[in-house]
Amino acid sequence: MNTTTAPSRIKVITGNAAAAIGAKLARPDVVAAYPITPQTEVIEQISTFHASGEMDCELITVEGENSAMNAVMAASLAGGRVFTASSSWGLVFMYDAVLAVAGARAPVVMVNVNRETPGIIAVSSGQQDMISTRDAGWIFLIAEDCQEVLDLVLQAYRLAEDHDIQLPVMVHYDGFFLSYLSEGVDIPEQETVDRFLSVLDDQPRRTALTPGQKLGVGSHGILGGYMELRHKHVTAMERSKDKFEEIDKEFAGIFGRPYGGQLEEYRTDDADIVLVGSGSMCGTIKSVIDDQREKGMRIGLVKIRMYRPFPHQALVAALKGKKGVGVVDRSLAFGFEGGPIYTELKAFETRLDGTQLISFIDGIANTDITKTNVEKMIQMTRDLADGKDVPEVTWVSYPEANTKGEK
């Protein structure tokens, strides 16, 4: 058990409440609020904090998510710290502004409570909304449990507003499985958070839209100018990998909770089979790994915390030489057979020194990724490592998809 260096208190709260408290502790100037299941409690909590005076911010109860992102984009470019929250359809409704925020390099921080974005109305779990927006140019971080939701919100502000980075950050956490789940969360003291974030005050001020200063934002990039902007964006994203590692270490030192940076490697050192996952499924996977370890299985988990930029260097280092790797996706990659994270990782397969990858699709449409499912995934990955014939893609909870011969 780590001893914390900073005073705090533990409360049993939901993931949504943890996000709201994280935002409150960060002291944003402007918050935009629009409800959508399963995020609604986040903005309800913030509204309560605002009404009681606990949160001294401008709360804009917008008439749609598109306005929510547009409002926080402008407030951010005017120099303010901002926050908003959304999910699935709300996220894609604000998508034009999401792209504009990234292109304008506005350090917006938001939480996205993962929910499906199917062609039909489905109020159910899945990371499809994250996958639908992965090319926006934002930094994407994923939380495993309610504690990490709060912690990632705080880390997100340090990352987004860092003068070297200036990129928007979206913290994802599973709707239904984390949003409504109550867990014990260690809530840091305001003073400690202020100290953690005050590092930003010592950095140069970013460019801000102020009346009378003859600066304008939203200028057209023409030819070389456009390419220069895009190159700056791409290089900033690359820099954010190391920056996130630094921030995570600093966070561990102050708050006593080390997470491992871009990835958390759980019992992977001597593992020959590894599962790669993200979000709340990792809790279950870790629990099964512990069981299997007791039986002598050398198995580990690589948990992806930073999904964008894609941490390929860290993943290659963690997975190189493993006998079998099963990538668990809680979403689909249309146009590909395997899941999205699997497909992205596969691009680096040649750097893995012979490690083989297979894809598991599970946990969509409110299906639980149960311990039994995880055991099945581990068994199949074991079979892969043993050289047996294993399908490349398996829909763990929907056997109809796995009929041999149908592609």
Add this chain to the structure above:
Amino acid sequence: MAEKKQGRLTKVLDYLKHDDPFSKGVAFCPGCGLELLLRFIPRVLGNDIVITGTPSCSAPVLLGQNNQSWHTLSYFGTLMTGAAANATGLVRYYRKAGIDNTVVCFNGDGTANDIGFGNLSGAAERNEPFIYICYDNEGYMNTGIQKSGTTPFGATTTTTPYGSVHKGKNLRRMNLGLKMAMNKIPYTATATLSDLEDLAKKLLKAKEAKERGFCFLHVFAPCPTGWGADPADTIEICRRAVKTNYFPLWEAENGRIRMTKTVKKPKSVNTYTELMKKFHHMTEADMKVLQDDVEYEYCLLGGLSVLEAECQLPVSVKDQGDAS
């Protein structure tokens, strides 16, 4: 018989207290109503306004190119879908940070009435403290003259062209100003370029009223290129729009409508449409539809303004809450 040098300089010049922040050589069509309006606003309101602009005819001038600008104003170039929401974010942050500001959210009719209407409505409902100016050239002009929600009945555009089956727009235009006034916002007004003193006064009134919340100005700005008019006629078109009651001039403080110019003997709308090719295909029956519609709207406005005068609505009621 006036002596040759007796003329007095127009009073409008007194309102142009500030410098023109725009470069002299900018890409607006000759005779563009928008150009006149865009230069006019900061000369009246000051060069320290923060102006937001969207893809539109104003974008190539309001927004910069790489590091360079066409003007010295602080600007925010953004998307049509979120213009009023962007302005909301700005004023809320400035309020939090205690920064004095006049934010002008400057949009065409396409943004205001169509694609950006949702957030315009939201900003009005929340009574956000900024000035929203809609320049109405009755169409999406920057993309080459397409129909918008304020394009009038009968007008030809590239999406409502004249063909053997369909002959121009067969729908009436929407009245943006009335929609806004009905929410009792601190200040709503219509204005146009033939009555520049009226426009200047309304701009100044809006600047003062925005301390209390949302202000909306609907400015009629002809597009000679898109309307098939002689560029020299731009101002005359505005004048006739007012004289035929096609575009009446009124203002509303907290929803209390009053006409700022009463036309005693309005001319038939033909005297207005004859100046623009976009109407020239219309039959007599079409013109009657247009005339009836113009009279309907004027009647409505007139009725509301009389009602206001007769009802003597209480002044002490807090008409609109603070955006909070």
Add this chain to the structure above:
Amino acid sequence: MSSNHYFKHEGPWSDAGDPLMCTDTGDWRTKRPVVDKDKCIFCGFCAIYCPIQVMEMQADTHFEANLDFCKGCGICAKECPKDAITMISEGEFVS
């Protein structure tokens, strides 16, 4: 690392502290306004209605167009209450 060649800032900011851009719009016109000084009553209508505001006061006697930027729209001629302005084809001025 990226360069700051086209943009001075990390994001898409433009800086009006730099010289403003300017197009040679005087090149566009096909006719130019010619003011009859004797008819001009110095009312200023041409100045306020000119979209580019190129009508400049000549002492306090009359107005004249700055031909560097006049686009030749003809509004000044149309609005002048004394018909003191005539639009003359540019062809007349080609030497």
